[in-house]
Amino acid sequence: MEWEWFAAPDYWLSRLVLQRGLAAVYLVAFVSAALQFRALIGERGLTPVPDFLRRVSFRASPSLFHLRYSDRLFASAAWLGAALSAAVLLGAADRVPLAVSMAMWALLWVLYLSIVNVGQTWYAFGWESLLLETGFLAVFLGNADVAPPLLVLVLLRWLLFRVEFGAGLIKWRGDLCWRRLTCLDYHHETQPMPGPLSWFFHRLPRPLHRLEVAANHVTQLAVPFLLFLPQPVASFAGLAVVATQLWLVASGNFAWLNWLTVLLAFSAVAGSPVAGAPAHGPTPLWFGAAVIAVTVLVAVLSYRPARNLLSRRQLMNASFDRLHLVNTYGAFGSVTRVRHEVVIEGTDEERITDATRWREYGFKGKPGDVRRLPRQYAPYHLRLDWLMWFAALSPSYAAPWFTRLLRRLLENDPDTLRLLRTNPFPDAPPAHVRALLYRYRFTTWRELRSTGAWWDRELIGPYGPPVPRRPAEPDTGTDTDTDAS
Structure with a gap:
C-alpha cells in the first residue's frame, strides 16, 4: 500500500x-x-x-x-x-x-x-x-x-x-x-x-x-x-x-x-x-x-x-x-503541606513497659533514619514504600493490609522482609511490633551542617496499639483485626 x-x-x-x-x-x-x-x-x-x-x-x-x-x-x-x-x-x-x-x-x-x-x-x-x-x-x-x-x-x-x-x-x-x-x-x-x-x-x-x-x-x-x-x-x-x-x-x-x-x-x-x-x-x-x-x-x-x-x-x-x-491522567491536584510518616518498630521483650527498648525497621525508599539521604529508585517502583505514604495520610486507606504487614513482621516472613532495607531482628522474630506517626520536615542548611541530618522528626503519637506475636496458626488469607487506626 x-x-x-x-x-x-x-x-x-x-x-x-x-x-x-x-x-x-x-x-x-x-x-x-x-x-x-x-x-x-x-x-x-x-x-x-x-x-x-x-x-x-x-x-x-x-x-x-x-x-x-x-x-x-x-x-x-x-x-x-x-x-x-x-x-x-x-x-x-x-x-x-x-x-x-x-x-x-x-x-x-x-x-x-x-x-x-x-x-x-x-x-x-x-x-x-x-x-x-x-x-x-x-x-x-x-x-x-x-x-x-x-x-x-x-x-x-x-x-x-x-x-x-x-x-x-x-x-x-x-x-x-x-x-x-x-x-x-x-x-x-x-x-x-x-x-x-x-x-x-x-x-x-x-x-x-x-x-x-x-x-x-x-x-x-x-x-x-x-x-x-x-x-x-x-x-x-x-x-x-x-x-x-x-x-x-x-x-x-x-x-x-x-x-x-x-x-x-x-x-x-x-x-x-x-x-x-x-x-x-x-x-x-x-x-x-x-x-x-x-x-x-x-x-x-x-x-x-x-x-x-x-x-x-x-x-x-x-x-x-x-x-x-x-x-x-493527572497528579497533585492537591499538595500536602505537612509530611507525616508511619514508623514501624519492634521489640523482643515479652512484657512492654515504659523502659522497653524498641528498634526501628528501615524502608528502602521512604524516609526513616533522619541521617539517611533519600535514594534514587525511579524508574523502579517501590510499591510498599509508596503506599506507606498514603497510610500516613489515611489509616482507613491502609486498613485492608496494614495489620497483616505487622503480622508478617512478627513472623520474620522472608518475602516481606525483602521489601525492607533493614530488619532489626535477624535471628528471631520480635515479640511485639508497633507503628508510630511522626511529622517529618527537611532540616535547614544550618541544621544539616551541625547535625548531619537531612530530616527532623517530631513524634505525634501511636498509629495503632502494639501487636503481639501469637502462636502459629493456619493462614486463612484474611485478618479480622484490620483496623490500623
Missing part, C-alpha cells in the same frame, strides 16, 4: 527511541512485579490474588490469571515479560517479520495487563495505565520493515496531550497554591518519595519556586496544543516536555511516569534524512487497515476522557475501559 499521507519516514529515529525506551520501561515493570509480588499479592501476600479473583469476574478485570493462579505461574509470567522486554530492547522486534514484531508487543501488553488487573491497590497508579496505553499503541508502530505510521504518531501525541493537559488542569482547578504559585514551597518536602536532590530543590529560594510553578503551567496548559502544529513547532513542543520531565526526574521518585512521558514526547520530534536511515518497504494493506481500525477505536473511546478534561469534576488517573486503552 502506498499512501503518501500514511507513512512518516522522517520519524524513524523517534520511533526507535520510543520503542527501545518503552521496552526498557516494560523490563523495569516486569522485574519490579517479579521481585515484589509474593509479599504484596501472592498466595500469602498482604492482599492475595486468589481472594481477589474469587470476588471479581473476568469481565470486570480481564486477566490471564482468571484461568488459573499460583505464585509460580505469576512469577513465570513476570519473568517471561522481563525476558521478552530485554529481547525487544536489544532489537529483536526489528529483526523479525512485521506480524511477529506486532505479536511480541501484543504479548508484552497482555502479560502486563494481566498483572495490573489483579494488582489491586498496589497497582492503582496512573503510570500503570500509562504504560498499558502506550504499550497498546506500540503494537501498531511497526518495525524496521515499514515507515512509522503517521496515525499512530498522532495517537501518541493525543496521549501525551492528555497526560500533560490533564495534569495542568487538575492543578489549576484543585489546590489554590498552584494558582498562587506557592505549591513548591511544600511539594519537594511532602511528595510521596523524595529523591537525593529533593532536599536541595526544597531549599531553593522562593522566587525560583514561583518560577518553577509558572513554567509548569506553561508546559502543561499551553505547550500541549503545539504538539499538533506543523514542524518544527511540534518538535520544539516535544523537546520542551522532555526538558520539564527531566527536571521532575531530578527532583523526586515517580516510578516510570516521567520517563514514559519523555518517550511519548519523541512522537512529536521529527528528524531529517541522514545517512544510514533505514530503507522502509511498502506498507502492507493488512497493516494499514489495522492502524486505521485502531485509530477509529481510540477516537471513539476518547469521548469520555475528553469530556472529563472539560469537566469541573475532573477525575485524576482514571480508566474508562477495563483494558486501559484510553485513560485520563
Whole structure:
C-alpha cells in the first residue's frame, strides 16, 4: 500500500527511541512485579490474588490469571515479560517479520495487563495505565520493515496531550497554591518519595519556586496544543516536555511516569534524512487497515476522557475501559503541606513497659533514619514504600493490609522482609511490633551542617496499639483485626 499521507519516514529515529525506551520501561515493570509480588499479592501476600479473583469476574478485570493462579505461574509470567522486554530492547522486534514484531508487543501488553488487573491497590497508579496505553499503541508502530505510521504518531501525541493537559488542569482547578504559585514551597518536602536532590530543590529560594510553578503551567496548559502544529513547532513542543520531565526526574521518585512521558514526547520530534536511515518497504494493506481500525477505536473511546478534561469534576488517573486503552491522567491536584510518616518498630521483650527498648525497621525508599539521604529508585517502583505514604495520610486507606504487614513482621516472613532495607531482628522474630506517626520536615542548611541530618522528626503519637506475636496458626488469607487506626 502506498499512501503518501500514511507513512512518516522522517520519524524513524523517534520511533526507535520510543520503542527501545518503552521496552526498557516494560523490563523495569516486569522485574519490579517479579521481585515484589509474593509479599504484596501472592498466595500469602498482604492482599492475595486468589481472594481477589474469587470476588471479581473476568469481565470486570480481564486477566490471564482468571484461568488459573499460583505464585509460580505469576512469577513465570513476570519473568517471561522481563525476558521478552530485554529481547525487544536489544532489537529483536526489528529483526523479525512485521506480524511477529506486532505479536511480541501484543504479548508484552497482555502479560502486563494481566498483572495490573489483579494488582489491586498496589497497582492503582496512573503510570500503570500509562504504560498499558502506550504499550497498546506500540503494537501498531511497526518495525524496521515499514515507515512509522503517521496515525499512530498522532495517537501518541493525543496521549501525551492528555497526560500533560490533564495534569495542568487538575492543578489549576484543585489546590489554590498552584494558582498562587506557592505549591513548591511544600511539594519537594511532602511528595510521596523524595529523591537525593529533593532536599536541595526544597531549599531553593522562593522566587525560583514561583518560577518553577509558572513554567509548569506553561508546559502543561499551553505547550500541549503545539504538539499538533506543523514542524518544527511540534518538535520544539516535544523537546520542551522532555526538558520539564527531566527536571521532575531530578527532583523526586515517580516510578516510570516521567520517563514514559519523555518517550511519548519523541512522537512529536521529527528528524531529517541522514545517512544510514533505514530503507522502509511498502506498507502492507493488512497493516494499514489495522492502524486505521485502531485509530477509529481510540477516537471513539476518547469521548469520555475528553469530556472529563472539560469537566469541573475532573477525575485524576482514571480508566474508562477495563483494558486501559484510553485513560485520563493527572497528579497533585492537591499538595500536602505537612509530611507525616508511619514508623514501624519492634521489640523482643515479652512484657512492654515504659523502659522497653524498641528498634526501628528501615524502608528502602521512604524516609526513616533522619541521617539517611533519600535514594534514587525511579524508574523502579517501590510499591510498599509508596503506599506507606498514603497510610500516613489515611489509616482507613491502609486498613485492608496494614495489620497483616505487622503480622508478617512478627513472623520474620522472608518475602516481606525483602521489601525492607533493614530488619532489626535477624535471628528471631520480635515479640511485639508497633507503628508510630511522626511529622517529618527537611532540616535547614544550618541544621544539616551541625547535625548531619537531612530530616527532623517530631513524634505525634501511636498509629495503632502494639501487636503481639501469637502462636502459629493456619493462614486463612484474611485478618479480622484490620483496623490500623
